[in-house]
Amino acid sequence: MTQMKKNFSGVMLCFALAIPAWFLGEALPIIGSPVFGILFGMIIVMLLPNMLKGKPGGLEFGVKYTSKKLLQYSIILLGFGMNLFHVLKVGGQSLYIIGFTLSASFLTAFFMGNILKLDGKMTTLIGVGTSICGGSAIAATAPVIKAKDEDVAHAISTIFLFNIIAVFIFPAMGAFFGMSDQGFGMWAGTAINDTSSVVAAGTAWSNAAGNNDALSFATIVKLTRTLMIVPITLILAAYEAHKAKKQPALEGEEAFSIAKVFPWFVIGFVTTAIINTFYPMPGVSSIMVKVGKFLIVMAMTAIGLNTNLKKLVNNGVKPIFLGVCCWVAVASVSLLVQRLLHIW
Secondary structure, three states: OHHHHHHHHHHHHHHHHHHHHHHHHHHOOOOOHHHHHHHHHHHHHHHOOOOOOOOOOOHHHHHHHHHHHHHHHHHHHHHHHOOHHHHHHHHHHHHHHHHHHHHHHHHHHHHHHHHHOOOHHHHHHHHHHHHOOOHHHHHHHHHHHOOOHHHHHHHHHHHHHHHHHHHHHHHHHHHHHOOOHHHHHHHHHHHOOOHHHHHHHHHHHHHHHOOOHHHHHHHHHHHHHHOOHHHHHHHHHHHHHHHHHHHHHHHOOOOOOHHHHOOHHHHHHHHHHHHHHHOOOHHHHHHHHHHHHHHHHHHHHHHHHOOOHHHHHHOOHHHHHHHHHHHHHHHHHHHHHHHHHOOO
């Protein structure tokens, strides 16, 4: 009860700001509610810079709780949107390409991040967001690597920029390359970051083609790609565990514990996906997914409240350039592998 009282005011602030962000995101899905949440949070803290500082029991505790814990709970609820049989049956053929695009994104992020001298956590977030599923992947990865809120805000903003660009240029480029419906669906599903942008690009292509083949295929491939959250977060957790083993001796910290770095919420994500696969409850699952998405908006609002806008602007060019490099690598590798496999 004490913890609830301490967090209540900050959580309610995030809740109140997330409501208009949610509806604006529904009206403008290309931008998305999480981006509006970050913007609202940054605007509020810019207008009232001291609102999160000072007195015990103030807003800062609840805002921090929202950006960390509620973010993890949101990922668990998103598992209710997964039917593993459906995803693996239809999207199984895309796994080969997804493997190549994941490798391309992470290798590009690693080498370009070093060249640009970017913080490793920022590099990881942009690489994960580009290669898997945009904001959801960033949300899942941030707690595992203990990323700063500024890094999360930067990564989300970078991914958002390329989401908008992709919706406009992918259908035109697909037509230029003479791609089939399946080929374009594969390309959009493996190379566009966020689900809403995949759907938007797939819809534009399908409207021109006079059928929904590309849209349906792109959506399934994107859901298959989303499942990569699980192995990636587990690999990152293992890496963090390896680093944590060395730190106590150097810094005098408490003994290493695997429980502290293991992403338990990913187990929750897998569990809810299994429940939805074997015991489908369409009405309940739909509600749970919406609640999960709203919690992400709340968490992004909290991250906006914890973000130093001046620092975000000062460091803005390098993350965007890294995002360009990762995105070009993913899109190019996806096209190349499809060409080699004669998919389009």
